[in-house]
Amino acid sequence: MAAPDRPEVLVNCAVSMDGRLAFAGGRRARLSGPEDLARVQWLRADVDGILVGVGTVVLDDPSLRVHWEMIDRPVGKGPVRIVVDSNGRTPTRARVLDGSAPTILAVSTACDRTFPPSVQVVRAGAPRVDLGALFAELRRRGLRKLLVEGGGEILASVLRSGAWDRWTVYVAPIAIGGSTAPPMLRGPDGAPASEGLPVRFVSAEPIDDGVVLTYRPAAGASPARPLSGATHPARAETGP
Numbered sequence: 009m010a011a012p013d014r015p016e017v018l019v020n021c022a023v024s025m026d027g028r029l030a031f032a033g034g035r036r037a038r039l040s041g042p043e044d045l046a047r048v049q050w051l052r053a054d055v056d057g058i059l060v061g062v063g064t065v066v067l068d069d070p071s072l073r074v075h076w077e078m079i080d081r082p083v084g085k086g087p088v089r090i091v092v093d094s095n096g097r098t099p100t101r102a103r104v105l106d107g108s109a110p111t112i113l114a115v116s117t118a119c120d121r122t123f124p125p126s127v128q129v130v131r132a133g134a135p136r137v138d139l140g141a142l143f144a145e146l147r148r149r150g151l152r153k154l155l156v157e158g159g160g161e162i163l164a165s166v167l168r169s170g171a172w173d174r175w176t177v178y179v180a181p182i183a184i185g186g187s188t189a190p191p192m193l194r195g196p197d198g199a200p201a202s203e204g205l206p207v208r209f210v211s212a213e214p215i216d217d218g219v220v221l222t223y224r225p226a227a228g229a230s231p232a233r234p235l236s237g238a239t240h241p242a243r244a245e246t247g248p
């Protein structure tokens with residue numbers, strides 16, 4: 009069960025069978041087949057928010073919308089889009105700024121960029137966004153379930169913090185290799201690669217020609233770096 013000071017956090021990503029999130033240089037790879045794409049839409053339809061890092065917005069320009077046409081389910085409200093972007097690097101023309109769905113830009117307290125009025129701004133931490141403070145603010149705003157979709161730096165930060173509840177990885181039947189295709193988890197050494205992040209295996213389900221692996225945090229695992237929302241609460245504002 010999720011801690012009371014944050015939403016339930018689901019982590020989902022797709023990787024090649026050699027663990028890469030994208031092609032060389034971070035070029036978007038469509039790794040999921042039709043069944044897995046539908047699985048992701050079900051996940052998106054079931055959460056209150058979808059969170060990505062600004063790296064993903066810059067490279068992929070995702071809409072972060074639910075494609076209701078892909079699932080047998082009545083069209084619903086749809087989740088809030090959340091971008092973690094300490095310095096306000098989200099491109100002006102990014103789809104997440106198109107006003108078509110509720111959107112939160114999580115920036116650092118030092119960021120003075122203004123955003124369109126349709127965008128809600130949450131200021132949390134410096135020089136980077138403090139994910140603990142952000143998660144606490146999201147919970148305070150009524151978000152009970154959050155889906156973290158990537159990319160590699162955000163995945164590593166969230167997983168390393170221990171503030172997650174279920175991690176699903178679609179492993180696609182393709183190898184990418186090379187030296188610039190991003191690995192599933194990025195970031196500074198020790199987080200969590202060098203000491204290892206223990207996880208508890210739950211299931212492996214064949215989907216399309218790949219497999220969906222599901223994990224939970226290992227029993228008794230303590231966060232390598234506890235999230236610290238209580239000490240530096242986020243500040244919220246709407247529009248410029």
Ligand SMILES: NC(=O)c1ccc[n+]([C@@H]2O[C@H](COP(=O)([O-])OP(=O)(O)OC[C@H]3O[C@@H](n4cnc5c(N)ncnc54)[C@H](OP(=O)(O)O)[C@@H]3O)[C@@H](O)[C@H]2O)c1
Pocket residue numbers: 020021022023028029030033034035036037039060061062063064065067068092093094095097136137138139157158159160161162163165190194
């Ligand atoms: N296959 C998949 O499932 C999947 C899903 C999503 C993305 N991707 C791929 O992932 C790649 C992008 O990943 P990425 O690692 O470059 O970028 P990312 O994880 O999307 O975003 C990372 C950025 O978030 C910002 N950030 C702010 N606070 C942070 C914190 N506490 N912890 C970590 N990051 C924080 C940092 O920029 P600032 O310092 O400027 O704030 C950081 O550079 C693309 O190639 C994309 O195609 C793949």
